Amino acid sequence: MTATSDAAGALDDVPVVDVQVTHTSRNAEFAAFMAAAADPLHRTAYLLCGDRHRAEELVQQTFERTYRSWGRAREGDPLAYARRTLANLRIDTWRSTRREVLTDHDGFPEGAGRPGQDATRAVEERDAVVRALLLLPLRQRRVVVLRHLVGLSEEEVSRELGIPRGTVKSTSSRGLARLRSVLDLDALGGPR
Structure with a gap:
């Protein structure tokens, strides 16, 4: 030494x-x-x-x-x-x-909202997205979170979850369609 x-x-x-x-x-x-x-x-x-x-x-x-x-x-x-x-x-x-119950939304880590957006509205939108995610079946939720919210590629999600790439695509598509139907995007101010 x-x-x-x-x-x-x-x-x-x-x-x-x-x-x-x-x-x-x-x-x-x-x-x-x-x-x-x-x-x-x-x-x-x-x-x-x-x-x-x-x-x-x-x-x-x-x-x-x-x-x-x-x-x-x-x-x-x-x-x-x-x-x-x-x-x-x-x-x-x-x-x-x-069984899960969403208890609070006040500690969502990092990136609360878009610039210029009202903080209350950002919390409401975030809460709506998290609640909608909780309505998805577990497999769809895992794929949607890893693919679209964490930002992994289809290949990375496939590797991490141990499922075929085609399953990632179809599960992601079904999950996003379900989220669209659950979320009332018009009420949140977004396009449908």
Whole structure:
């Protein structure tokens, strides 16, 4: 370790971060991943379950399981691995509860509304979308959230959920059609 410290001191012009990144411990590496992945995972969890507190619990459980499998998760795309874990945990909780009630909408993470839009209207629209998502069957909800709200490609959704790409397309299409029929877009000020 002394030789490494002396070498790092001698190379003051060279960024030390590059050298340290390759030699970080498992915990430091995972902590960096958690910092980067917390917000996207929380948004996904919220959209899947519609409850801020339940979403926080799902993200915590996701981080716990991802940490236990960190060696495997970091070989590929750790965020994709964590999203897949999150989706599977959501299925597990759905199986145990079978019934959901949306309790609050005041903590929707990041991006409350469009610029210039009334905050109350943004909350109402967001609440309507989350409630409509909760009316979709679980498989449709997972596909619609990952494909259209998280922004994954059809191929990425297919890989993450372990279903054929054609199933992603058809499920997404049916889910969006159901959302259109459930949401009264005229009442929200949008085109039908």
